[in-house]
Amino acid sequence: GMPVEQNPPALSLYEGADSGLRCNFSTTMKSVQWFQQNHRGRLITLFYLAQGTKENGRLKSTFNSKERYSTLHIKDAQLEDSGTYFCAADHNAGAKLTFGGGTRLTVRP
Amino acid sequence: AQTIHQWPVAEIKAVGSPLSLGCTIKGKSSPNLYWYWQATGGTLQQLFYSITVGQVESVVQLNLSASRPKDDQFILSTEKLLLSHSGFYLCAWSLGDWGVAETLYFGSGTRLTVL
Numbered sequence: 001g002m003p004v005e006q007n008p009p010a011l012s013l014y015e016g017a018d019s020g021l022r023c024n025f026s027t028t029m030k031s032v033q034w035f036q037q038n039h040r041g042r043l044i045t046l047f048y049l050a051q052g053t054k055e056n057g058r059l060k061s062t063f064n065s066k067e068r069y070s071t072l073h074i075k076d077a078q079l080e081d082s083g084t085y086f087c088a089a090d091h092n093a094g095a096k097l098t099f100g101g102g103t104r105l106t107v108r109p
Numbered sequence: 110a111q112t113i114h115q116w117p118v119a120e121i122k123a124v125g126s127p128l129s130l131g132c133t134i135k136g137k138s139s140p141n142l143y144w145y146w147q148a149t150g151g152t153l154q155q156l157f158y159s160i161t162v163g164q165v166e167s168v169v170q171l172n173l174s175a176s177r178p179k180d181d182q183f184i185l186s187t188e189k190l191l192l193s194h195s196g197f198y199l200c201a202w203s204l205g206d207w208g209v210a211e212t213l214y215f216g217s218g219t220r221l222t223v224l
Contacts, residue, residue: 033212033213035213035215040217041147041197041199041217041218041220042215042217042218043199043201043215043218045212045213045214045215048211048212086152086153088153088213096155096158096168097155097213099152099153099154100152101151101152102151102152
């Protein structure tokens, strides 16, 4: 299967709702990064994790290398959170990241 | 503060014509540099990376080539464009020793349409 499977492919939330995105890996990854791509195509770096959990405002990400997954949790969703979210994982080559298929998030008022 | 600048912002080109896209990073010495390609509505696919001047590694070729003529400059090019080259091209940089992936930072991208 694909080395990085991202779910769900699309997600619709109302403002104020909480939700989560997940990436499953077919093999052990050394690190994972999460990005948000806005409607202009700009990619914003959200998190880099080699292990454990990080939080930044309403966003929280966890990476479990042993269990081969990473999650991105969005709390109190806002309209500006809309966009496509990508995870990208490093297998072992360092310079090569494999991206998930993305989750298109729509936040509605 | 470090900045990454990509040019041009958008291009419309004919099949068979040449292409050159550029990327410049300021404020960081000896960054790792990357080219990514994204089909419309698709995910990102890494094309090339470079850890030092004059050294470029190909990940997926797609009939494209890349060069790093200066420490802060990364160029993507081809002599003959194909329809399949259409898409969004993103340059990115990171720091970190060889073999260690560090946080990626992306430029604003170039949208290429091949007709």
